[in-house]
Amino acid sequence: MTVIFSKKCEYGLQAVLYLSTIEDGRTAPAEEISKKLNIPKEFVSKILQSLALKKIVGSKKGNSGGFFLGKPASQIKLIEIVEAIDGLSLFHNCVLGFPDCSPESPCPVHNKWGKLRSDAYDMLTKETLEQFKKKSIAKIKMMNDV
Amino acid sequence: MTVIFSKKCEYGLQAVLYLSTIEDGRTAPAEEISKKLNIPKEFVSKILQSLALKKIVGSKKGNSGGFFLGKPASQIKLIEIVEAIDGLSLFHNCVLGFPDCSPESPCPVHNKWGKLRSDAYDMLTKETLEQFKKKSIAKIKMMNDV
DNA sequence: CTTTAAACAGATTAAATTATCTGATTAATT
DNA sequence: AATTAATCAGATAATTTAATCTGTTTAAAG
Numbered sequence: 001m002t003v004i005f006s007k008k009c010e011y012g013l014q015a016v017l018y019l020s021t022i023e024d025g026r027t028a029p030a031e032e033i034s035k036k037l038n039i040p041k042e043f044v045s046k047i048l049q050s051l052a053l054k055k056i057v058g059s060k061k062g063n064s065g066g067f068f069l070g071k072p073a074s075q076i077k078l079i080e081i082v083e084a085i086d087g088l089s090l091f092h093n094c095v096l097g098f099p100d101c102s103p104e105s106p107c108p109v110h111n112k113w114g115k116l117r118s119d120a121y122d123m124l125t126k127e128t129l130e131q132f133k134k135k136s137i138a139k140i141k142m143m144n145d146v
Numbered sequence: 147m148t149v150i151f152s153k154k155c156e157y158g159l160q161a162v163l164y165l166s167t168i169e170d171g172r173t174a175p176a177e178e179i180s181k182k183l184n185i186p187k188e189f190v191s192k193i194l195q196s197l198a199l200k201k202i203v204g205s206k207k208g209n210s211g212g213f214f215l216g217k218p219a220s221q222i223k224l225i226e227i228v229e230a231i232d233g234l235s236l237f238h239n240c241v242l243g244f245p246d247c248s249p250e251s252p253c254p255v256h257n258k259w260g261k262l263r264s265d266a267y268d269m270l271t272k273e274t275l276e277q278f279k280k281k282s283i284a285k286i287k288m289m290n291d292v
Numbered sequence: 293c294t295t296t297a298a299a300c301a302g303a304t305t306a307a308a309t310t311a312t313c314t315g316a317t318t319a320a321t322t
Numbered sequence: 323a324a325t326t327a328a329t330c331a332g333a334t335a336a337t338t339t340a341a342t343c344t345g346t347t348t349a350a351a352g
Contacts, residue, residue: 001232003241004150007340011241015256017242029298038245043341049300060348061299080253086147096163097156098285099184105288108163108278109224112191112269116262123258132254133156142251153310175328186318196329208319208331 004120009085011039012047016081017136019057020073020129027066034145052141054084071130082124091117147229150266155231157185158193162227163282165203166219166275173212182290200230219275228270237263 002010012036030048034041048067052059055070069076082088092099095113098114103110129136148156149209173174176194180187194213198205201216215222228234240247241259249256275282 001224001235002243003153003236003239005241005243006147007243012241012246027298031298040341042343045299046341052299059299060349061297061347063295063297064350065298065348067299090149090254093149093150096159097148097151098160099289105285106281106283108281109269111215112265116265119258119265123255123262131282135252135254135256139251139253143245173328177328186311188313191329198329198342205329206319207317207327209325209327210320211318213329236298 004090006083006086008047009082010046011037012051012081013078014039014086015044015048015067016051016057016069016076017129017132018140019067019069020076020133021137021140022068027060027064029066033067034052036140038143051081051084054080056080056084069129073133076129076130077125077127078129079121079124083121091121150236151228152232154193156191157183157190158197158227158231160185161194162188162203162215162222163275164198164286165213165215166279167283168214172209173206173210173214174275175212177239179213182286193225194241197227198229200226202226202230209216211284219279223237223271223273224275224278225267225270237267258291 005013006025012075015033018037019028020034030041030045032118033039033044033048037044048059051057054069056076058068058070060066060068082090094107095109095117096107101107101110107113151159161179162184164179165174176187176191179185180190183190194203194205197203198213198216202222204210204214205218206214226234240253241255241263242253244253247251247253247256253259
């Protein structure tokens with residue numbers, strides 16, 4: 001089981017973070033991303049294709065083609081990737097699965113979860129890939145060093 | 147998509163909360179729980195059977211049998227149900243799905259998620275079914291009133 | 293202009309999760 | 323003793339998610 005995102009979304013987030021770490025102007029083929037992140041190649045390729053439709057990443061066919069960020073890292077937030085892949089229902093639905101959970105008909109943990117949910121939203125919204133860059137580089141380096 | 151728990155776990159949590167609202171000494175058959183919570187009968191029955199093995203709920207076969215809490219509501223915490231059904235990996239795994247996320251090799255949101263995760267854990271650990279009782283009664287009433 | 297390496301498209305398979313079915317056992321009630 | 327209403331057990335079906343395969347298009351490099 002994943003934590004809160006689907007596998008597709010986790011892979012998408014990782015892949016985009018990876019793209020934020022490569023040299024400017026360079027393009028990363030699916031095979032490279034797959035190897036660096038241990039994600040099935042065809043799967044990550046499909047995911048990035050879908051993100052390309054939303055202009056979050058760009059792609060280039062043919063020899064020496066591959067994927068790259070669709071806009072400057074300073075203009076991409078993690079929430080965009082989540083929205084594009086899993087959607088935002090995570091931030092609307094009741095954590096216990098009760099129907100119509102709302103201030104008028106709250107579940108037993110409604111208030112507590114509301115706070116958590118908004119903090120989680122902030123985590124994905126307040127910083128850009130640019131601000132995550134150093135940490136992303138470090139994490140990906142660690143993964144391939146060992 | 148569910149928020150953080152599997153459907154099985156959501157149903158289990160709802161069902162146990164329901165059991166905490168019924169009159170002491172009474173037993174609720176799967177059919178009743180199913181109707182009140184809009185959960186497939188056989189499914190909720192299976193889930194409660196598995197919780198019965200862990201003594202979180204009790205069960206009684208035969209005519210006028212059904213399910214009931216396995217111990218006083220003041221001694222049951224939501225985390226027990228989560229642990230019994232989904233397990234606790236939610237509280238160990240990286241929210242972005244990176245392998246070996248730790249203070250030594252943190253993902254870009256490691257610290258922020260760490261705080262959130264521990265708040266989520268508290269939400270499931272600090273209060274008992276007894277303390278949720280009023281809210282549970284109100285929520286379940288609302289669901290069936292409309 | 294041929295080769296090569298890539299995205300892209302569509303179909304298919306595999307695995308996990310969710311849901312249902314069938315029958316057996318159990319126990320209270322009539 | 324018979325009927326009824328329930329859990330329980332095991333199998334199966336349906337759905338969703340994850341992963342793979344096959345082939346086509348594209349474009350750089352030799």
